[in-house]
Amino acid sequence: MTTEPPSHALPPELGAPDPAILEMLDRALVTELAADQPVFHRGETCRRYLLVLEGRVKVAITSRSGREIVLYHVEPGESCVLTTSCLLGGDAYPAEGVTETPVSALLINKTVFDQAMHASPGFREFVFANLGKRFSAVIERIEQVSFSGVDARLADFLLHQPNPGRILITHQELATDIGSAREVVSRHLKTFERNGWISKGRGSITVLKPAPLRDLINN
8 A cells, every 4th residue: 555655754864854855755655564565576676765664674585495594674764775776776686575564665766766866965875874784784694694603693683682571483583584494593492491591482582691692692
């Protein structure tokens, strides 16, 4: 479902909107998506700039064997680095985006995006700041998957959740997020539980002792 964007649709990081941004906003649409809906597909041509207003989008790649690795998440006030780079370079999407929660997002077609990039220094700065931030996150994820053990990646994920006291997630979702296999993640979680660092419930994990988990990350 798409609607006209509200006047407050753009994130505060943009500052006071200039005339070019206001014109862009007038020509943009807000789309509402349910959870677990595709936002874009691998190989698809990018035709719109996407800025998440509410909710969360997962961007991931899937191997031929079916293994999925999450590259990053797009949170409220952020744009998708792949969408931006594909718009700027005219390339197809090399990964896929899926909503993890209900999402409200601002859609700006390529022509309007190009005009705003040319006419608005504020919008241009915002776009490239988001681009740089996301590229850094992707590089960090590649480093984690390539050079960190599963136990360290698992500990890092658990400690950086908004509510470590009760993390609602399945073993498969956790494996996808840290770039591992479900069986491997389950084995490490059993070790963590046996050591008394966490407790497991049905579809949930509770961090009991964060200190030893931090030690895994730092070693």
